[in-house]
Amino acid sequence: MDNGIISEILELKDEKDAVILAHSYQPPEIQDIADHVGDSLQLSRTAASTRSSVIVFCGVRFMAETAHILSPEKTVLLPEPEAGCPLADCIEVPALRSMQDVYPDALTVLYVNSPADVKAESYACCTSANALEVVESVPSDEIIFAPDRNLGTFVSRKSDKTIHIWNGACRxxxxxxxxxxxxxxxxxxxxxxxxxxxxxxxxxxxxxxxxxxxxxxxxxxxxxxxxxxxxxxxxxxxxxxxxxxxxxxxxGGNIYCVNMKKITLQKILDSLKKLEPAIELDTEIREKAYAAVARMTEITG
Ligand code: SF4
Incomplete structure (x- = not known):
């Protein structure tokens, strides 16, 4: 491991009033230098509660967006702008609206692994941990669940509600x-x-x-x-x-996410030096997406 670059990152982190958050799928050297390691929602909550004004989010785009949704007054950096998520990218607003037109009585429960503008179109967000609890708690017996079909199937096997499942997946x-x-x-x-x-x-x-x-x-x-x-x-x-x-x-299973491995120590250092690339979202989208995330929090505490 390059101790020179790690020292530079840690010095710059203090100088810029930053905190480094890393998802559990990040490479070992990134997990080792992070202030907090966790799942996407845990990290977003940490981002909202920290006193630091700059968040370096080592994960993929939808996670950094969620951190920004929960703490818009802070600068949220995603050190590699190309770190996307094929699952999140498999759903877009027009297609979700078309499905909502087909099932007008259904409420949309959206896995947090989704883009901010799609969150803005949903009733409530959920995580893999609380998906069933959210589905059971929303005030409708008919649900659109998106975008992960496997998580949707997992929930539908445990729920008596009618669940229309989006056909997306984490590759x-x-x-x-x-x-x-x-x-x-x-x-x-x-x-x-x-x-x-x-x-x-x-x-x-x-x-x-x-x-x-x-x-x-x-x-x-x-x-x-x-x-x-x-x-x-x-x-x-x-x-x-x-x-x-x-x-x-x-x-087991040889499950490897190439997007999660796009963040490197050098990219974290560069990002801290320039304070970019920072997540920016349209205010209306951010506020509507916040409402969907907040509903999940109301339900699950
Ligand atoms: S593991 Fe799957 S869901 Fe998670 S970031 Fe990678 S592609 Fe997206």
Missing amino acids: CHATADIQNIRAVMEEWSDAELLVHPETPPEVWELAHAVLGTGGMIKHVAESSSQRFIIGTEEGMAYRLKTLYPDREFRT
Whole structure:
């Protein structure tokens, strides 16, 4: 690891009154220098509560947008502007409006992995951890759930509501390599398999638990198992190893998000030097998107 660049980042961070937030899917060297590591919503809440005026968001665009939605008075930097999310990009406002026209009585529940302008068109946002709770709580028995079809299917199997599911997916999770998972399970037959609900249903059937990243952290804390196979983006195994050095973790499914790996130490340094690229959103979109995020918070606390 380049200690010179790390020292420069840490000095500049203080000078610019910045805080560095990293998603659990970020590479190890980014997680190691971050002030906070977590899931997208946790990090956005941290961004809103921090006293720092500058947020360096090491993740993908929709996450940095959500941080900006929750704390518009702060400068939110996304060190690599091309760090997008194919799942978020698979839904656009005109197409969602067309679906809403087909189901006029349905309320739209939108996974936070979505663009700000689409959030602005939805009734409430949700995360992978609280999707079922949000769906159950919104005042309609008919729901449009977007954009992840696997998470939508996961929720619909547990809910009695009528759920119209958008046909989008996270390319990395949706193409999880089941043969690889089976092979790792054979080698580590005593391990628990924890998988993300963005993986397909046939993966859930193999798993001990289907959980978002925050749920995986909690599950490991409460489990008596020593070994875990992690069926989500590989950065999460590093996160868990850091939190629980006395347990053993392996990834299963070869789930790798190329967009999450676009942030580098050099890009963080450059971003801090110039205080750009910063997230900017149209005020009306930001305020409407805030209302959808706030509804989720009202429901889930
Ligand atoms: S892992 Fe999937 S949902 Fe997450 S940022 Fe990458 S492409 Fe998007």
